Amino acid sequence: MSSPRRIYLDNAATSWPKPESVYQAVEHFQRTIGAPAGRGAYAEAIQVARQLDRTRQAALELVNGRRDDSVLFTPSCTAALNLAIHGLLRPGDHVVTTVVEHNSVLRPLRFAAEQRGVEVTLVDCDERGFVEPAAVRRALRPATRLVAVAHASNVTGCVQPVEAIGDILSAHPARFLIDAAQTLGHWPCDLAASRADFVAGAGHKGLLAPLGVGLLFARAEALRELTPLVQGGTGSHSESDRQPDDLPDRFESGNLDVPAIWGLSAGLEFLRQRGIADLAQQAAHLTVQLVEGLRAIPRVRVLGPSADEPRVGVVSFQIEGYDPQEVAAGLDAAHRIQLRAGLHCAGRMHERLGTLAAGGALRASFGPFNQPNDVDALLAAIAEFAAAESFP
Numbered sequence: 001m002s003s004p005r006r007i008y009l010d011n012a013a014t015s016w017p018k019p020e021s022v023y024q025a026v027e028h029f030q031r032t033i034g035a036p037a038g039r040g041a042y043a044e045a046i047q048v049a050r051q052l053d054r055t056r057q058a059a060l061e062l063v064n065g066r067r068d069d070s071v072l073f074t075p076s077c078t079a080a081l082n083l084a085i086h087g088l089l090r091p092g093d094h095v096v097t098t099v100v101e102h103n104s105v106l107r108p109l110r111f112a113a114e115q116r117g118v119e120v121t122l123v124d125c126d127e128r129g130f131v132e133p134a135a136v137r138r139a140l141r142p143a144t145r146l147v148a149v150a151h152a153s154n155v156t157g158c159v160q161p162v163e164a165i166g167d168i169l170s171a172h173p174a175r176f177l178i179d180a181a182q183t184l185g186h187w188p189c190d191l192a193a194s195r196a197d198f199v200a201g202a203g204h205k206g207l208l209a210p211l212g213v214g215l216l217f218a219r220a221e222a223l224r225e226l227t228p229l230v231q232g233g234t235g236s237h238s239e240s241d242r243q244p245d246d247l248p249d250r251f252e253s254g255n256l257d258v259p260a261i262w263g264l265s266a267g268l269e270f271l272r273q274r275g276i277a278d279l280a281q282q283a284a285h286l287t288v289q290l291v292e293g294l295r296a297i298p299r300v301r302v303l304g305p306s307a308d309e310p311r312v313g314v315v316s317f318q319i320e321g322y323d324p325q326e327v328a329a330g331l332d333a334a335h336r337i338q339l340r341a342g343l344h345c346a347g348r349m350h351e352r353l354g355t356l357a358a359g360g361a362l363r364a365s366f367g368p369f370n371q372p373n374d375v376d377a378l379l380a381a382i383a384e385f386a387a388a389e390s391f392p
């Protein structure tokens with residue numbers, strides 16, 4: 001008996017599959033280039049340096065960046081967020097953030113509060129996950145140095161009104177950090193329109209790169225205020241044991257994950273050709289199909305906004321009486337349908353949604369290669385679970 005097709009619906013964690021061109025790019029780098037960045041005068045090393053420049057440029061175009069904005073490569077979105085948060089904050093600073101945030105924002109801020117004398121205000125969201133810009137305004141103080149907001153929730157998928165928040169901040173000196181882990185590649189993210197100072201993202205999620213690369217987009221004037229968290233070799237100014245001031249070297253010590261960045265370059269080209277608007281629409285159709293299908297199944301509670309509100313292709317839900325982890329394991333074992341269960345590194349958001357005590361929720365998240373028949377298969381399997389008196 002042949003095993004069922006793998007139906008991967010955990011693209012919010014990392015995207016899979018990648019476009020064929022991404023696999024080819026990584027293989028090409030590994031087999032024929034294999035050189036480090038910024039550390040050689042031979043042909044392949046120069047090729048790497050050029051490819052890195054091209055990739056930064058393509059990434060900057062994706063977010064409508066300016067020529068003098070920087071694109072820093074990091075190992076992950078978590079590392080990019082830590083660089084912005086710890087690089088910026090000083091004792092006595094105040095930070096405004098939200099209950100929607102991932103632990104990649106909340107934990108560095110908790111650390112800064114406990115170890116560095118930083119004060120943090122958490123702004124609430126409504127029951128769908130939306131944050132009210134006026135609530136951000138009310139939380140601001142003269143000492144507010146940073147406002148950090150997730151562009152889209154990795155639990156409910158709701159997209160925050162970052163442009164309206166950016167407008168509010170235009171009259172305040174606080175720096176604005178957007179966690180775009182769930183929007184880059186899925187939803188338009190515009191540095192200029194949002195007036196963001198820093199945008200952190202993951203290469204391996206919506207940008208379709210392999211695991212191992214994150215990005216921090218930074219405005220030139222904001223980047224001048226950042227202290228590098230890692231010091232070391234950059235391949236430049238080697239006569240000095242002082243960290244160089246040049247960009248991006250100041251923030252990119254140590255060898256970069258060039259194979260992943262090579263793949264990122266191909267992922268960005270794939271997105272340029274497909275168009276973010278087109279992909280967002282495809283995800284929106286799948287989201288409507290899934291949300292409406294789940295709502296029609298008795299004992300299923302769908303979290304978050306309605307399907308026609310601003311949201312990315314992330315849908316969380318619970319089945320009354322079932323532990324999400326058990327359902328996820330059962331879905332994989334019986335149907336090869338792969339969802340993420342639990343708290344999604346966002347305990348405060350689950351607390352807000354009232355799902356903490358039940359162990360969180362099940363989450364399905366789409367990538368560019370998901371099709372309506374994936375949703376059909378998931379709905380059929382969930383209906384089977386929900387109808388069973390006990391675990392099937």
Ligand SMILES: Cc1ncc(COP(=O)(O)O)c(C=O)c1O
Pocket residue numbers: 012013076077078079102104150152153154179181182201202203214
């Ligand atoms: C909203 C959000 N921020 C940050 C991260 C961390 O991303 P990474 O896995 O690249 O560190 C995630 C990962 O799921 C996320 O969903």
